[in-house]
Amino acid sequence: MKYFNKKNTQNKETTKLPMTGKLKKGFRHYCVAVLAVTMVLGTSATAFAANDPITVVNNLSDFIFGLIRAVGMILLGFGIVQIGLSLKSHDPSQRANGFLTLAGGVIITFAKEILTLITG
Template sequence: MNKKNDTPRQLHKRGKLLKRGYWTGAAAVLMLCVLATPAFAAGSDPLTIVNNLSDFIFSIIKALGVIILGWGIVQVGMSIQSHDASQRTQGFLCLFGGLLIAFAKEILTAIGAI
């Protein structure tokens, strides 16, 4: 098998591509070094950060609980209108489940878990 040699034009193209890749990478590294900004922590106590995160997560859970509670109220109202006992049971379960989820943090603090 005879391997064809690259023409000088192809070697020139390959050299240009390698040079362009090198300078692009060098420019990217330079930009990362020059444009890096330091991040300063907001507080010195890590416990406050954890408490803030916990409060944020519980507020999301409370919002979901209120949404489920509202859907339960809608289901109970629709079941009363249509006289459907199974839908009424489902509505009350959704309503009480939404109440439990909405007040999860208060319930956990009342029993001493948090």
């Protein structure tokens, strides 16, 4: 019982399928439309209206500071990894960069608390 035809495997060539200019343009438009719909549906969030405008501003502020805190946490983790790698490779310049990244991550993570301490 033969599962594979082995006599024609050495002479096989692959070629691209022909695409006309209109087809390429249409495919590009389709890809852009799919990406746009994905971005719109993926980044949409339900917004609940509030009667007080100060509440709306506070909610937006909390959201933005939450995003900033997430970026700070990422930098914090990257700084820790960089310090660990510098200790392993005995590289003082990488160690200094790691500590600077770690300090920057701490400052960014606690930016809201620092601003409230400054403003009172």
